[in-house]
Amino acid sequence: MSNSKFTRRGVxxxxxxxxxxxxxxxxxxxxxxxxxxxxxxxxxxxGFNVPQTGPYADEGADELRAFELAVEHLNGxxxxxxxNTFSSKALKGNGIMGKxxxxxxxxxxxxxxxxxxxxxxxxEKDGAVMISGGSSSGVAVAVQGLCQEAGVIFMAGLTHSNxxxxxxxxxxxxxxxxxxxxxxAALAPVLEKLYGKDRRAYHLTADYxxxxxxxxxxxxxxxxxxxxxxxxxxTPLAQTDFSSYIAPxxxxxxxxxxxxxxGGNMVxxxxxxxxxxxxxxxxxxxxxxxxxPLYSELMAKGAGKNIxxxxxxxxxxxxxxxxxxxxxxxxxxxxxxxxxxQAAQTCYAQTLLYADAVERAGSFNPCDVGAALExxxxxxxxxxxxxxxxxxxxxxKDVLVVRGAENPxxxxxxxxxxxxxxxxxxxxxxxxxxxxxxxxxSCNPGA
Numbered sequence: 001m002s003n004s005k006f007t008r009r010g011v012x013x014x015x016x017x018x019x020x021x022x023x024x025x026x027x028x029x030x031x032x033x034x035x036x037x038x039x040x041x042x043x044x045x046x047g048f049n050v051p052q053t054g055p056y057a058d059e060g061a062d063e064l065r066a067f068e069l070a071v072e073h074l075n076g077x078x079x080x081x082x083x084n085t086f087s088s089k090a091l092k093g094n095g096i097m098g099k100x101x102x103x104x105x106x107x108x109x110x111x112x113x114x115x116x117x118x119x120x121x122x123x124e125k126d127g128a129v130m131i132s133g134g135s136s137s138g139v140a141v142a143v144q145g146l147c148q149e150a151g152v153i154f155m156a157g158l159t160h161s162n163x164x165x166x167x168x169x170x171x172x173x174x175x176x177x178x179x180x181x182x183x184x185a186a187l188a189p190v191l192e193k194l195y196g197k198d199r200r201a202y203h204l205t206a207d208y209x210x211x212x213x214x215x216x217x218x219x220x221x222x223x224x225x226x227x228x229x230x231x232x233x234x235t236p237l238a239q240t241d242f243s244s245y246i247a248p249x250x251x252x253x254x255x256x257x258x259x260x261x262x263g264g265n266m267v268x269x270x271x272x273x274x275x276x277x278x279x280x281x282x283x284x285x286x287x288x289x290x291x292x293p294l295y296s297e298l299m300a301k302g303a304g305k306n307i308x309x310x311x312x313x314x315x316x317x318x319x320x321x322x323x324x325x326x327x328x329x330x331x332x333x334x335x336x337x338x339x340x341x342q343a344a345q346t347c348y349a350q351t352l353l354y355a356d357a358v359e360r361a362g363s364f365n366p367c368d369v370g371a372a373l374e375x376x377x378x379x380x381x382x383x384x385x386x387x388x389x390x391x392x393x394x395x396x397k398d399v400l401v402v403r404g405a406e407n408p409x410x411x412x413x414x415x416x417x418x419x420x421x422x423x424x425x426x427x428x429x430x431x432x433x434x435x436x437x438x439x440x441x442s443c444n445p446g447a
Contacts, residue, residue, distance in 0.1 A: 034445070034447035035151060035364070035365045035366060035367075035445035035446050035447050036123070036129070036150055036151035036152050036366070036445065036446030036447065037123065037127045037128065037129045037152065037446075038129075038364060038365075039097075039099055039129060039364055041099075042099060042100060043095075043099050043100040043101070043102045044095070044096055044097075044099040044100075044101060044102065044129055044364065045102045045103065045104060045126055045127050045128050045129065046067075046071070046101060046102070046103045046104075046128060046129070046130050046131075046132065046351070046354075047103070047104050047105075047106065047119065047122030047123065047126065047128030047130065047131040047132070048063070048064060048067040048103055048104070048105045048106070048131075048132055048133045048347075049105070049106045049108055049115060049118050049119050049122065049131055049132070049133040049134060049139075049143060050063045050064055050067075050105070050106075050107070050108060050133040050134060050135065050157065051107065051108045051109065051110045051134070051135050051136065051139075052064075052105075052107040052108075052109075053107055053109050053110075054108075054109050054110030054111070055110055055237065055238075055263045055264035055265055056110050056135035056136055056158075056262070056263040056264070057110075057263075057264075058263065058264075058298045058299075058302070059135040059158055059263060059296070059298060059341065059343040060107075060108070060133075060135055060343075062298065062340065062341045062343050062344040063133055063135065063157055063158070063343050063344060063347040064105060065332070065335075065336055065340070065344060066332070066340060066343075066344035066345065066347045066348040066351075067103065067105075067132070067133070067347055067348070067351060068103075069081065069331060069332060069335055069348060070347075070348045070351035070352060071101045071102075071103055071351070072335075073093070073331070073352075074091065074093070074095060074096060074101045074351070074352070074355055075093070075094075075095055075100055075101055076093035076094060076095075078331055078335070079327075079330070079331055079334075080093060080327075080331075081327050081328050081330075081331035081332075081348070082324050082327050082328050082331075082348070082349070082352060082380065082381050082382065083352065084327055085323045085324040085327050085380035085381070086324070086352060086356070086378065086379075086380040086381055087378045087379040087380045088356050088360070088378055090356050090359035090360050091352065091355055091356055091359060092359075096355045096358050096359065096364075097358055097359060097362075097364065101355070104122050104126045104128060106118030106119065106121065106122055108133070108134055108135075108136070108139045108143075110135070110136050110139065110237070111139070112138050112139055112141075112142035113142075115134065115136075115139040115142055115143050116142050116143060116146050119131050119143045119146050119147065120146060120150070123146075123147075123150050123152055124150075128152065129152055129153070129364055129366075130152060130153045130154075130155060130354050131143060131147050131152060131153075131154050131155070132154070132155040132156070132157055132347060132350050132351060132354070133157040133347060134156065134157045134158065134159060135157060135158040135159075135262075135263065135343060136159070136208070136210065136237075137159040137160060137161030137163065137164055137208070137209045137210035137213075138161075138208045138209050138210070138237075139159075140156050140157070140159035140161070140164050140175075141159075141161070141163060141164055141168045141209060144156065144164065144168065144170050144172070144173035145168070145170060147170070147172050147173065148170040148171065148172045148173065148441070148444055149444070150444075150446055151172070151366060151444045151445050151446015151447065152172065152366055152446065153172055153173075153174070153354060153366045153369055153370065154170070154172055154173040154174070155174055155176070155350035155351070155353065155354050156173060156174065156175040156176070156177065156350070157177070157343065157346060157347045157350065158177055158342070158343045158346060158347075159175060159177055159210070160177060160178070160179055160180055160183070160210055160214065160262075160294055161179065161180060161209045161210040161212075161213045161214070162179050162180050162181055162213035162216075162217065162434050162435055163209050163213055163438075164179070165179065165392045165393055165394035165435070166213075166392070166434065166435035166436070166437070166438055167435070167436065167437035167438035168209075168438055169392050169393060169438045169439075169440050170440065170441060171370060171393075171440050171441045171442055171443045171444070172366055172370065172443060172444055173393060174350075174353075174370075174373055174388065174393045174395075175393060175394055175395060176346050176349050176350050176353065176386075176388075176395045177315050177346045177395070178313075178315045178395075178397070178399055178426070179213075179394065180210070180213045180214040180216070180217040180218070180293070180294075181213075181217045181426070181428055181432070181434055181435075182313075182399050182426040183214070183217065183218070183293050183294055183312075183313040183399065184214075184217035184218045184220065184221035184222075184293065185221060185399075185421070185425055185426040185428075186313055186399040186400075186401050186419070186421035186425065186426055187218065187221065187291075187293060187311070187312070187313055187401060188218075188221035188222055188224065188225050189225070190311065190401045190418060190419055191222060191225070191227075191291065191311065192222075192225040192226070194311065195256065195286075195289055196286075197225055197226030197227070198226060198227075199222070199226070199227045199228070199255060199256050199286070199289075200227070200228045200230050200253055200254045200255050200256065200284065201219070201222060201227055201228065201229050201230060201254060201256040201257075201258050201291075202230045202231050202233075202249050202252050202254035202256070202257050202258070203215050203218075203219065203229065203231065203232040203233065203257075203258045203260055204233055204235055204242065204245055204246075204257070204258070204259055204260065204261065204269060205232055205233065205234050205235065205260040205261075206234075206235060206237055206260060206261050206262065206265055207234040207235060207236055207237060208237055210262070211234070211235075211260050211261075213434065214260045214293055214294065215232055215258075215260045216434065217293075217434065218258060218260070218291075218293045219232070219258075220434075227256070230252050230253060230254045231252060231254070233245060233248075235261070235265070235269075237265065239265065239268075240264070240268055241268065241272070242268055242269040242272040242273075243272050243275075243276070245269070245272075246269070246272045246273050246276045246278070247276065249273075249276075249278065250276070250278075250281075253283070253284070254283065255283040255284045255286045255287075255288055255289070256288070256289045256290070256291060257273055257278060257288070257289075257290045257291070258290075258291045258292075258293065259273070259290065259291070259292045259293075260293060261292070262294060262295070262299070263299065264302070266292055266295060266299050266303070267299055267302035267303050270290065270292065270303050270306050270307070270310070271303065271306055273290055274306045278290065290310055291310070291311055291312065292310050292311075292312040293312055293313060294312055294313055294314075295307075295310070295312045295314070295402075295415075296314060296341050296342050296343065296415075297317070297318070297339070297341055297342075297412070297414060297415050298341045298343070300404055300414035300415050301411055301414060303404075307404035307414060307415075308404045308405065308406050309403060309404055309406060310403065310404040311401065311402070311403045311418070312401075312402055312403075313399060313400060313401055313402065314342050314399075314400040314402050314415070315342045315345070315346060315383070315399070315400070316342045316345045316346070316382055316383055316400065317342065317400055317402065317415065317417055318339040318340055318341075318345075318412075319413075319417065320382065320400075320417070322380075322382060322384060323380065324379075324380045324381050324382040324383075325345075325382040328340065328345060328348060328382055332344065332348075338412060339412050345382055349381045349382065349383075352381065353373065353376075353378075353381075353388075354369065354373075357369045357370075357372035357373045357376070358372075360372045365445055366443060366444070366445055366446070367443035367444075367445050370443045371443075373388050373393070374388065374390035374393070375387070375388065375389070375390040376388045383397040383398060384397055384398050384423075385397070385423075389430070391430040391440070392430050392435065392438075392440060393440070396423050396426070396427055397423055398420050398421060398422055398423050399420075399421045399423075399425075399426050400417055400419070400420055400421070401417075401418045401419040401420075401421060402415045402416065402417055402418055403415070403416055403418050404416075
């Protein structure tokens with residue numbers, strides 16, 4: 001697939017008083033139903049904002065592939081993918097509300113300021129009525145806030161921090177991806193079974209919102225089964241060599257290293273840990289273990305043989321046997337020549353969920369769309385029965401515990417599914433302390 005397919009494309013809007021240049025947001029203040037970028041022509045524009053550079057660029061590239069495939073399916077192209085298995089039958093393959101779906105893209109650079117600027121440009125210059133994407137929770141929180149202010153829907157991409165649907169939740173924002181609490185709730189029983197109750201854990205943690213809540217979640221869950229947290233050390237998101245952070249682990253008395261890292265950070269820190277011989281050591285009479293609470297097939301590929309035996313969690317895996325997964329993997333594989341990542345699946349699902357909500361609401365007004373998503377229960381998008389909780393706009397579904405394959409048959413089977421944790425085990429109350437402090441607020445239509 002040529003990279004040119006993923007370059008930013010300006011969309012020229014047509015309508016009264018608009019010439020050949022880029023349009024400003026279409027806001028008709030004189031109409032009670034007015035909202036930001038109300039589509040008036042034969043097309044509607046979506047904005048896909050992903051990391052095309054930076055430590056999460058691999059996930060960003062796969063997200064863009066998924067977005068392009070979703071738009072193709074919405075417009076009636078290809079085989080329809082998960083539109084055929086989706087429990088809702090509102091989508092007909094004729095765009096959204098009969099309007100052809102166009103899209104523009106931006107590079108978040110895995111930086112909050114860059115991501116906000118990119119999203120702002122897509123809303124104000126390109127007329128995007130919905131923004132999606134991102135592979136960093138810091139970016140997601142920043143862009144979600146911008147979309148709330150601008151009056152457009154934000155369908156979060158890959159964001160795993162508890163804060164996205166916790167203290168930083170917004171009425172205009174919705175998350176399909178799971179979160180750090182869910183990972184920890186699924187992982188702790190498996191870690192206890194594999195490694196026992198009496199363990200001493202040393203944490204290296206990415207120093208931003210995702211890392212903080214990931215560490216808090218996995219520490220609480222493992223301490224509840226008897227583990228001790230020896231130390232937690234924060235690491236810069238821009239860090240590439242973690243050797244100086246690994247060395248102190250050897251003298252800490254810890255017998256487990258928990259890497260609260262993602263993307264290129266995790267590949268580098270895991271590689272450094274293996275280079276220091278941690279996996280060959282015995283401490284406290286036990287084999288030293290490394291745990292990566294969240295990782296993906298893309299990260300496993302980057303880590304190579306070092307991922308073998310490493311336990312973690314995933315939102316989704318292309319090897320699941322449900323009809324939705326099979327349909328998506330077939331469509332994605334035929335288009336791109338390889339299976340999709342969990343980042344691709346959540347972005348594809350979010351695009352279909354937005355379009356479906358518009359169809360069911362009979363309106364692009366973000367408040368109508370939000371109302372259609374709140375409390376929505378669905379199936380057929382690859383995660384089994386799923387619900388979009390109205391209280392915080394978080395999706396609830398089964399969670400996968402995974403492990404790096406010891407003898408993978410090829411580069412696409414580097415991760416094996418250890419357990420599918422039922423949704424009931426990872427569900428929490430909206431006022432859980434790890435998610436406290438935020439206020440969903442009211443939908444903002446922007447006019």
